[in-house]
Amino acid sequence: MTAPVLVSLSEALARLQTEPELFVVYDKNAGSVALPLLDALPVRASLALETSEEAKTLETVQALERWLLQADASRGALLLAVGGGITTDLVGFTAAIYKRGIRYANVPTTLLAQVDAAIGGKTGVNLDGYKNMLGAFRMPEFTVLEAAFLRTLPEREWRCGLAELLKTFLIGDGPAYAATVSSLKSAQNEDERVEMGTSSLKSAQFEDDIRRAAAIKAQIVTEDPEEHGVRAKLNLGHTFGHAIEHAARQKGADITHGEAVAMGILLAAELSERLGVAQKGLAAQLKADFTAVGLPTESPYPVEELVEALRKDKKAAAGGKVKFVLLRAPGDVILQELPYDCYFATK
Numbered sequence: 196m197t198a199p200v201l202v203s204l205s206e207a208l209a210r211l212q213t214e215p216e217l218f219v220v221y222d223k224n225a226g227s228v229a230l231p232l233l234d235a236l237p238v239r240a241s242l243a244l245e246t247s248e249e250a251k252t253l254e255t256v257q258a259l260e261r262w263l264l265q266a267d268a269s270r271g272a273l274l275l276a277v278g279g280g281i282t283t284d285l286v287g288f289t290a291a292i293y294k295r296g297i298r299y300a301n302v303p304t305t306l307l308a309q310v311d312a313a314i315g316g317k318t319g320v321n322l323d324g325y326k327n328m329l330g331a332f333r334m335p336e337f338t339v340l341e342a343a344f345l346r347t348l349p350e351r352e353w354r355c356g357l358a359e360l361l362k363t364f365l366i367g368d369g370p371a372y373a374a375t376v377s378s379l380k381s382a383q384n385e386d387e388r389v390e391m392g393t394s395s396l397k398s399a400q401f402e403d404d405i406r407r408a409a410a411i412k413a414q415i416v417t418e419d420p421e422e423h424g425v426r427a428k429l430n431l432g433h434t435f436g437h438a439i440e441h442a443a444r445q446k447g448a449d450i451t452h453g454e455a456v457a458m459g460i461l462l463a464a465e466l467s468e469r470l471g472v473a474q475k476g477l478a479a480q481l482k483a484d485f486t487a488v489g490l491p492t493e494s495p496y497p498v499e500e501l502v503e504a505l506r507k508d509k510k511a512a513a514g515g516k517v518k519f520v521l522l523r524a525p526g527d528v529i530l531q532e533l534p535y536d537c538y539f540a541t542k
């Protein structure tokens with residue numbers, strides 16, 4: 196696979212102007228981004244999607260494949276995805292298998308997709324309620340980073356992306372982590388009436404943060420495109436996070452992926468302290484930071500319950516061992532295979 200390519204909107208428009216066979220699939224909720232693009236570009240055909248995890252399926256991919264076929268898309272076609280991670284995952288997978296693979300490019304319109312989902316070539320869909328069970332690695336030709344596309348994003352979605360952005364800095368750039376937390380805190384202090392997402396988007400600093408986080412993800416993916424090693428670092432907070440999401444689903448509770456990841460990062464920090472990998476105080480520091488920027492920190496489920504979920508998750512725990520991402524300090528993480536219940540074994 197090639198390395199990820201991150202471009203500005205003007206660069207993307209220039210590249211796409213001469214595409215002979217351009218097809219666009221966009222999230223209906225991202226119409227304010229997609230419709231001007233449809234006007235500005237030589238688009239052969241476009242399709243609006245109603246997105247949801249329930250509709251992130253092979254059936255939807257099949258519908259997209261049929262649409263391409265009926266529109267006579269050849270192997271030279273380029274498929275443009277405009278939307279959040281659901282759209283870019285669906286469109287990427289469609290491109291990966293249509294006529295054994297065509298080109299695609301991403302215009303992410305959520306913060307989560309700009310710093311994470313739309314970069315790195317993992318594509319896929321859910322199967323029978325299991326997330327991302329079917330998929331393929333296929334690198335997008337490029338990913339567009341444009342902070343202005345996030346203006347219409349609901350606050351809760353914005354926070355989801357913030358959890359992944361801070362996660363990326365905790366993996367790869369300690370000073371950027373500290374700077375982002377402090378600038379978000381002061382943006383909020385300046386204008387307490389506006390919500391965090393809205394106020395942070397006013398700052399050029401936050402645009403830089405998006406670009407920096409996206410570049411860190413791109414760098415990690417370049418080193419390890421198919422997750423045989425360092426790419427697993429991107430799962431910081433996700434081992435516990437997935438267990439929290441799983442428990443929430445079972446209890447019908449409403450916890451987003453980003454919220455679960457924020458709580459999961461704190462548990463990973465606590466585990467790192469217990470193992471002596473991190474100095475005492477790291478978890479408390481992260482907890483204070485996350486609280487200040489509006490991220491949840493406390494899992495509503497006891498760790499015993501989450502650890503039990505890890506044991507049962509055969510995929511996570513091969514031979515009773517789980518690959519944990521541990522924090523030594525902000526910007527410095529390590530991968531360690533440990534027994535699923537090491538959280539308690541190390542008190």
Ligand SMILES: NC(=O)c1ccc[n+]([C@@H]2O[C@H](COP(=O)([O-])OP(=O)(O)OC[C@H]3O[C@@H](n4cnc5c(N)ncnc54)[C@H](O)[C@@H]3O)[C@@H](O)[C@H]2O)c1
Nearest residue numbers: 224225279280281282304305307308311312317344347348
């Ligand atoms: N491929 C990867 O490497 C990778 C990484 C992380 C997550 N993912 C996947 O990404 C998905 C989550 O991505 P997401 O959080 O972007 O979800 P999403 O695509 O569902 O978007 C979140 C919500 O925001 C809406 N939306 C999108 N753009 C908007 C805009 N500009 N203004 C207003 N509303 C807008 C969407 O309609 C949706 O309701 C999951 O399915 C996850 O599995 C993939």
Ligand SMILES: [Zn+2]
Nearest residue numbers: 359433452456
């Ligand atoms: Zn995630």
